[in-house]
Amino acid sequence: MQDYLKGLNEKQKEAVEHLDGPLMIVAGAGSGKTKVLTTRIAHLMQHGVDAFNILALTFTNKAAAEMKERIEKILGNSEARNLYIGTFHSVFARILRAEANKLGYPNNFTIYDSDDAKSVVKSIVSDMNLDDKHYKPAYVYNRISAAKNGLIDPRAYKQDTFIQQEDARSNRPLLGDIYEAYAMRCFRNGAMDFDDLLFKMYELLVRFPEVLAKYQHRFHYILIDEYQDTNVAQYQIIKMLGAVHENICVVGDDAQSIYSFRGATVQNILQFEEDYDDVKVVKLEQNYRSTQSILNVANEVIANNKNQIKKELWTDNTAGEKITLVRTQTDNDEGRFVADAITEMKLRNHYANKDFVILYRTNAQSRSFEESLRRMNIPYRLLGGVSFYQRKEIKDFLAYLRVIVNPQDEENLKRIINYPARGIGKTSIERVIIAANTHNTTFWEMLHQPAATGLKGAAASAIEEFVTRMKSFQVMLEKQNAYDVAFAVGKHTGLVQELYNDKSVEGLARYENVQELLNSIKEFTETPDEEGELREKTLGSYLQQITLLTDADNNKDENSDVVKLMTIHAAKGLEFPCVFSVGLEENLFPSAMSLYDRSDLEEERRLFYVAITRAKERLWVTYANSRYRFGNLVQNEPSRFIDEIPEKYLDRTFTGINSRGAQGSVGGFGKSLNQSFDKVPSLKKLADKLQQAPPAEHKPTSDFKADDPMAMEVGMEVEHLKFGFGKITSVEGGANNRIATVQFQGGHGQKKIMLNYAKIRIVK
DNA sequence: TGATGCTAACTTTTT
DNA sequence: GTTAGCATCA
Numbered sequence: 020m021q022d023y024l025k026g027l028n029e030k031q032k033e034a035v036e037h038l039d040g041p042l043m044i045v046a047g048a049g050s051g052k053t054k055v056l057t058t059r060i061a062h063l064m065q066h067g068v069d070a071f072n073i074l075a076l077t078f079t080n081k082a083a084a085e086m087k088e089r090i091e092k093i094l095g096n097s098e099a100r101n102l103y104i105g106t107f108h109s110v111f112a113r114i115l116r117a118e119a120n121k122l123g124y125p126n127n128f129t130i131y132d133s134d135d136a137k138s139v140v141k142s143i144v145s146d147m148n149l150d151d152k153h154y155k156p157a158y159v160y161n162r163i164s165a166a167k168n169g170l171i172d173p174r175a176y177k178q179d180t181f182i183q184q185e186d187a188r189s190n191r192p193l194l195g196d197i198y199e200a201y202a203m204r205c206f207r208n209g210a211m212d213f214d215d216l217l218f219k220m221y222e223l224l225v226r227f228p229e230v231l232a233k234y235q236h237r238f239h240y241i242l243i244d245e246y247q248d249t250n251v252a253q254y255q256i257i258k259m260l261g262a263v264h265e266n267i268c269v270v271g272d273d274a275q276s277i278y279s280f281r282g283a284t285v286q287n288i289l290q291f292e293e294d295y296d297d298v299k300v301v302k303l304e305q306n307y308r309s310t311q312s313i314l315n316v317a318n319e320v321i322a323n324n325k326n327q328i329k330k331e332l333w334t335d336n337t338a339g340e341k342i343t344l345v346r347t348q349t350d351n352d353e354g355r356f357v358a359d360a361i362t363e364m365k366l367r368n369h370y371a372n373k374d375f376v377i378l379y380r381t382n383a384q385s386r387s388f389e390e391s392l393r394r395m396n397i398p399y400r401l402l403g404g405v406s407f408y409q410r411k412e413i414k415d416f417l418a419y420l421r422v423i424v425n426p427q428d429e430e431n432l433k434r435i436i437n438y439p440a441r442g443i444g445k446t447s448i449e450r451v452i453i454a455a456n457t458h459n460t461t462f463w464e465m466l467h468q469p470a471a472t473g474l475k476g477a478a479a480s481a482i483e484e485f486v487t488r489m490k491s492f493q494v495m496l497e498k499q500n501a502y503d504v505a506f507a508v509g510k511h512t513g514l515v516q517e518l519y520n521d522k523s524v525e526g527l528a529r530y531e532n533v534q535e536l537l538n539s540i541k542e543f544t545e546t547p548d549e550e551g552e553l554r555e556k557t558l559g560s561y562l563q564q565i566t567l568l569t570d571a572d573n574n575k576d577e578n579s580d581v582v583k584l585m586t587i588h589a590a591k592g593l594e595f596p597c598v599f600s601v602g603l604e605e606n607l608f609p610s611a612m613s614l615y616d617r618s619d620l621e622e623e624r625r626l627f628y629v630a631i632t633r634a635k636e637r638l639w640v641t642y643a644n645s646r647y648r649f650g651n652l653v654q655n656e657p658s659r660f661i662d663e664i665p666e667k668y669l670d671r672t673f674t675g676i677n678s679r680g681a682q683g684s685v686g687g688f689g690k691s692l693n694q695s696f697d698k699v700p701s702l703k704k705l706a707d708k709l710q711q712a713p714p715a716e717h718k719p720t721s722d723f724k725a726d727d728p729m730a731m732e733v734g735m736e737v738e739h740l741k742f743g744f745g746k747i748t749s750v751e752g753g754a755n756n757r758i759a760t761v762q763f764q765g766g767h768g769q770k771k772i773m774l775n776y777a778k779i780r781i782v783k
Numbered sequence: 784t785g786a787t788g789c790t791a792a793c794t795t796t797t798t
Numbered sequence: 799g800t801t802a803g804c805a806t807c808a
Contacts, residue, residue, distance in 0.1 A: 078798075108798050213798050280796060383794050386799075440784070567798065588796045610795050649793070650799050
């Protein structure tokens with residue numbers, strides 16, 4: 020166990036063995052950064068530092084989990100469990116959860132993801148009678164987010180002349196008011212958005228010196244991963260937390276700073292040396308990941324940036340293959356090329372699917388690759404895009420759980436109050452809102468006194484029933500675990516039944532997704548407690564945790580043999596034997612948004628640098644002459660970044676159509692891709708067509724005559740004018756609104772029929 | 784109230 | 799090319 024230092028080079032050892040005082044590690048791509056960080060933590064623990072006194076912050080859950088695992092391996096015991104390792108957001112959420120009352124929040128505060136946040140913005144914009152075409156929720160939210168990341172509260176926002184000028188110039192002078200209303204609404208709902216987890220953490224430490232002191236004395240050693248991606252809020256928090264012991268170790272690479280759009284500032288790295296006396300700086304410049312060729316290209320490209328810390332990455336690795344530059348006619352051809360190349364490489368060089376990654380600038384580019392991979396029967400997995408937790412059925416289910424835990428949360432309450440439909444319509448909800456405003460109370464409180472809202476009859480009793488139901492779940496919360504509560508919710512709200520009844524392909528998938536969610540809750544409740552006093556197995560802690568989970572964190576099939584597709588941003592920190600960096604076109608990469616500003620353009624270049632340095636053995640850079648964007652074909656020039664790669668490192672054997680040497684091949688590819696590919700309809704459409712084909716048109720029997728809705732009962736065989744014959748599986752609703760669920764024959768599946776409108780005849 | 788069909792907006796990147 | 803959100807219809 021003592022030999023954990025053996026595998027390190029001199030520089031790495033220097034960083035690991037530095038015990039006390041501020042330390043900055045400038046770690047080039049592939050220079051063993053994680054190894055140094057984890058070994059250093061293990062080393063600290065070997066020298067008597069208690070795991071409970073070490074805090075390590077990362078940007079992704081995945082990075083945190085990996086660090087923990089590696090430390091455990093080095094130490095060979097379970098002490099690593101006591102380490103405080105997590106993402107900024109999750110660690111701060113945990114601390115805020117413990118201290119929430121000081122800030123006037125419930126301990127079980129809800130965390131809003133960006134979709135939740137945008138819908139709050141939207142409802143505020145409409146409350147203020149503003150046009151949401153002009154005050155677009157996404158724009159407004161970004162603006163608020165940027166303010167929070169810069170630690171600017173609503174008051175400061177309104178007083179800042181520069182910001183006010185900006186808003187005046189964009190003709191959105193009321194942004195400050197929206198921000199203020201948004202903050203108030205979130206507070207009233209007992210909810211924090213992602214940025215609040217930083218912003219409120221900062222507020223907590225500033226306003227409550229005793230809280231600050233507590234955590235300052237708890238965390239003797241603080242380590243920060245990906246320091247180049249920290250923003251002002253994170254910077255200030257770290258500075259405060261570390262002020263007593265000054266044992267702060269930051270690891271970063273200015274060349275890989277790719278999150279300035281989210282408020283990150285490289286300035287934090289450059290500033291570090293000035294913030295503390297006697298900062299030890301260690302540069303890790305030996306790359307263990309990539310071949311010479313790949314590294315040369317990376318160095319050449321990044322050299323075009325003016326703003327950077329001087330360093331030269333080098334490697335002992337072999338020269339390797341040249342970088343393959345590929346030009347295709349269209350985006351579909353690009354997809355086809357990559358799938359072909361993967362097939363070829365697997366055959367020739369015995370690579371496995373999981374050795375490949377396709378990296379693109381925007382999520383929207385995934386389509387053509389998915390299609391071609393499917394056509395070639397290559398299994399793949401897409402990271403990013405719509406995450407599991409953003410799906411409607413999951414959000415609906417989670418909305419229930421959130422409201423049970425935190426009934427103040429009006430947004431989620433409104434989402435579920437009439438789903439599944441229980442007769443609490445728009446007008447009833449409106450009346451409750453108005454009554455809540457006049458009585459100066461919350462929506463939830465108002466629901467307890469239907470009389471005061473002026474609602475009576477069916478609406479009032481429906482509300483009463485809903486409230487009773489929700490309260491019974493809240494009671495369960497005290498005695499039963501998260502899974503039992505969730506299961507009861509699924510059962511008693513009709514949520515699961517609703518999905519179960521839908522027998523379409525999508526319906527089945529939705530049903531399975533909900534089962535999957537229940538499984539994950541079960542897993543959560545059954546996994547034994549790990550670290551720290553702040554972690555519990557309640558539904559509340561489950562909800563906070565999953566909101567901070569990303570698609571990329573779902574590493575269940577981490578080792579499954581599939582090709583991965585993701586954005587370059589999502590690939591940061593990962594490595595693959597074979598990398599396809601695709602879509603190298605002007606306006607796409609670099610993005611059109613970045614062309615007018617030197618620093619934006621340099622960030623795009625760093626992004627390309629990140630893409631290149633993911634590759635261990637082989638790298639392809641591809642671009643298409645034309646591609647579909649917004650539904651129409653656009654022509655793009657090759658990316659300027661391609662011109663920055665010296666010719667001597669490039670293999671242009673395949674240069675596509677209408678070009679010199681057009682008939683060449685890639686790494687011995689026999690097939691020329693010049694020929695136009697046979698047009699195959701997209702698989703999704705094909706699948707849809709197959710799905711939809713069977714439902715044959717029904718010709719009603721000659722004596723067709725609709726029967727009285729009230730005569731319909733479960734079990735009856737009926738004939739529908741259009742859908743033909745079927746059997747009634749359930750009937751609901753009163754005289755004016757009677758609905759029958761009918762299982763039809765002939766591919767029509769199950770349908771809900773409004774008996775007042777539809778023509779239905781009883782067969783027997 | 785739910786299904787359907789049309790339009791408009793959408794594309795940076797993420798915790 | 800895709801999808802969310804709406805207006806319309808039954």
